[in-house]
Each structure stands twice: as structure tokens, then as C-alpha cells.
Amino acid sequence: xxxxxxxxxxxxxxxxxxxxxxxxxxxxxxxxxxxxxxxxxxxxxxxxxxxxxxxxxxxxxxxxxxxxxxxxxxxxxxxxxxxxxxxxxxxxxxxxxxxxxxxxxxxxxxxxxxxxxxxxxxxxxxxxxxxxxxxxxxxxxxxxxxxxxxxxxxxxxxxxxxxxxxxxxxxxxxxxxxxxxxxxxxxxxxxxxxxxxxxxxxxxxxxxxxxxxxxxx
Amino acid sequence: xxxxxxxxxxxxxxxxxxxxxxxxxxxxxxxxxxxxxxxxxxxxxxxxxxxxxxxxxxxxxxxxxxxxxxxxxxxxxxxxxxxxxxxxxxxxxxxxxxxxxxxxxxxxxxxxxxxxxxxxxxxxxx
Numbered sequence: 001x002x003x004x005x006x007x008x009x010x011x012x013x014x015x016x017x018x019x020x021x022x023x024x025x026x027x028x029x030x031x032x033x034x035x036x037x038x039x040x041x042x043x044x045x046x047x048x049x050x051x052x053x054x055x056x057x058x059x060x061x062x063x064x065x066x067x068x069x070x071x072x073x074x075x076x077x078x079x080x081x082x083x084x085x086x087x088x089x090x091x092x093x094x095x096x097x098x099x100x101x102x103x104x105x106x107x108x109x110x111x112x113x114x115x116x117x118x119x120x121x122x123x124x125x126x127x128x129x130x131x132x133x134x135x136x137x138x139x140x141x142x143x144x145x146x147x148x149x150x151x152x153x154x155x156x157x158x159x160x161x162x163x164x165x166x167x168x169x170x171x172x173x174x175x176x177x178x179x180x181x182x183x184x185x186x187x188x189x190x191x192x193x194x195x196x197x198x199x200x201x202x203x204x205x206x207x208x209x210x211x212x213x214x215x216x217x
Numbered sequence: 218x219x220x221x222x223x224x225x226x227x228x229x230x231x232x233x234x235x236x237x238x239x240x241x242x243x244x245x246x247x248x249x250x251x252x253x254x255x256x257x258x259x260x261x262x263x264x265x266x267x268x269x270x271x272x273x274x275x276x277x278x279x280x281x282x283x284x285x286x287x288x289x290x291x292x293x294x295x296x297x298x299x300x301x302x303x304x305x306x307x308x309x310x311x312x313x314x315x316x317x318x319x320x321x322x323x324x325x326x327x328x329x330x331x332x333x334x335x336x337x338x339x340x341x342x343x
Contacts (some may be wrong), residue, residue, distance in 0.1 A: 035282070039292050040266075043245050043246045043249075045265070059263065065261070065263050068267045072268070073274075133323075
């Protein structure tokens with residue numbers, strides 16, 4: 001039996017995490033999900049020890065494998081919606097707010113502008129951040145095909161860049177009014193948003209820590 | 218395995234898994250190894266897990282964790298009475314089906330023999 005090298009262990013770990021996140025999204029209860037993760041991880045490790053590839057276990061499409069297992073496992077539908085809401089709040093909104101606040105603070109402190117104009121370009125940036133966090137969460141499904149994590153991230157970024165450029169090109173061709181101001185707010189509201197973003201990031205860190213502890217149990 | 222064998226195994230994999238569990242409790246990878254020992258290689262080994270989940274939900278099998286001193290616990294499966302009954306039914310269905318196919322193939326074979334015999338007769342110089 002050969003030892004699993006660090007890169008392969010990372011591949012397995014990324015794949016198991018991607019499947020685990022997907023099963024959470026599909027509303028599979030925590031305990032059952034942990035068992036599924038454990039079974040998959042042990043199967044993958046043993047298969048690699050025996051000289052097989054990850055594709056031998058999950059097939060060419062890891063997402064299809066995760067879905068086929070989820071379909072046959074009892075699940076609760078509302079749980080998926082809770083997870084989407086959690087993703088929107090703690091991944092998408094937290095990152096989007098941080099970027100927006102950086103721009104707003106630049107306006108207030110450097111350009112000495114008393115109000116911040118929220119324009120169409122900011123809305124598009126919000127959507128792109130959401131897309132990137134979603135693709136990043138799914139990058140583990142590329143594990144069976146791409147052994148190194150760097151290559152998986154490169155591919156994820158490539159897909160992201162491709163979609164983003166496509167959307168930007170379409171909007172440019174449609175002559176989108178990038179700088180049209182949708183609404184404005186004054187600097188006290190920016191301070192309030194900073195407070196909100198700090199709470200979100202704090203909760204995100206706490207939930208991530210709790211999830212890690214649960215997985216270890 | 219060729220594509221036809223793969224399809225045949227796909228259609229009978231749940232029965233094969235129950236048959237393995239009827240012999241002894243197993244964990245997932247062990248089942249794959251046992252199947253391979255019988256000459257049944259899966260294209261995607263993970264395809265056993267959705268089936269095991271379905272059989273768990275139907276009450277044919279049950280899963281239980283066995284703790285290990287070397288690492289994390291391992292999930293084993295064992296057959297339940299409902300599963301044993303289902304296996305009997307599936308086995309009976311399979312035997313009927315396999316006999317029917319065998320009869321058909323044997324019939325076709327003897328028919329071919331008959332044909333070739335006739336053609337031999339026809340080719341004889343008169």
C-alpha cells in the first residue's frame with residue numbers, strides 16, 4: 001500500500017468538501033451528511049492506495065455523482081433555502097459590502113464627497129462577486145480531473161473571467177449606462193454599513209469555526 | 218468490462234449488493250472489492266452509494282458505524298429481514314429471466330445448426 005501524497009490528499013479533501021456543501025444545499029441532515037462524507041473520503045483514500053484514480057470512484061462528472069447520491073437520500077427541502085440565504089448573507093453580501101465600503105470610504109475621505117452615489121457599475125460588481133463566491137464553492141468538483149489545487153483555482157478563475165467578460169461585452173454592446181446613479185447615501189449611512197459588514201464578517205467567522213468543530217466531531 | 222456487461226451489472230447491482238450483504242456485513246469499498254473478485258468491475262465505484270442509500274430508505278439494509286483504533290469510524294451495512302425477502306424475490310426473478318434468455322439463445326443456436334445442416338445438404342452434388 002502506498003501513502004497518499006499531500007496533493008492527492010488535498011484533491012480528496014476538496015472533492016469531499018464540495019460534495020458535502022452540495023449535500024447541505026440539498027437539505028440532507030447533518031448527521032447523515034457527515035456519514036456520507038466519511039464514507040466517500042475513506043473510499044477515495046483506499047482507492048488511491050490501491051492505485052486507482054478519483055474518477056474511478058466518482059466518474060467523470062463529480063457533481064452528477066453527488067446529485068445521484070443526494071437524490072436517493074432522505075432530505076428536507078427548506079434546509080436548502082436556509083443555506084442559500086446563508087450563502088447570500090455571509091459570502092456574497094459580506095464580500096460585496098466590503099468592496100462597496102472601500103469605494104464609499106474613498107469617496108468620503110479622499111474625494112471629500114459628503115454622499116456616495118450607488119451606480120449601475122456597483123450593481124454589476126455586486127453580481128460578479130456573487131458569481132465568484134459561487135464558482136469558488138464549486139471548484140472542488142473539478143478535483144477528479146485536475147490534481148493540483150492551483151490548476152483548479154486557475155480553471156475557476158478562467159470560467160469566472162470568461163463569464164464576466166461575456167457579460168461586460170454584452171452590456172457594452174447594449175450601451176449600458178454604467179454611471180447612472182440608482183440611489184445615494186450620506187456618510188452616516190456608510191458608517192452604519194461598516195457596522196453591518198463587521199457583524200456579518202464576525203458571524204461568518206463564527207459559523208465557519210462551528211462548522212469545522214462539527215466536522216471534527 | 219465491455220459496455221453490455223456494464224449495462225447488465227447496472228441493472229442488477231442492487232441485487233448483487235444484497236447478495237454480498239447476505240453473506241456478511243461489509244463497508245462500501247469492501248463491496249466493490251468483493252464484486253471485483255467475482256469478475257464484476259464497476260465503471261464508477263461510487264455508484265453503489267446511491268443504491269445503498271435507497272436500500273437503507275426502503276428498510277432492506279441498515280448501516281452502523283464501527284469504531285477503529287487506527288482512524289475514524291467506518292460505516293458497515295448489514296442485511297435486514299425485509300432485505301432478505303426482497304433478495305429472494307429478485308433472485309427468483311433473475312433466475313426466470315436468465316432461464317428465458319438461455320432458452321432463447323440455445324434455441325437460436327440449434328436453429329443455426331439446423332440451418333447450417335440444411336445448407337450442407339443443399340450443397341451436396343446431386
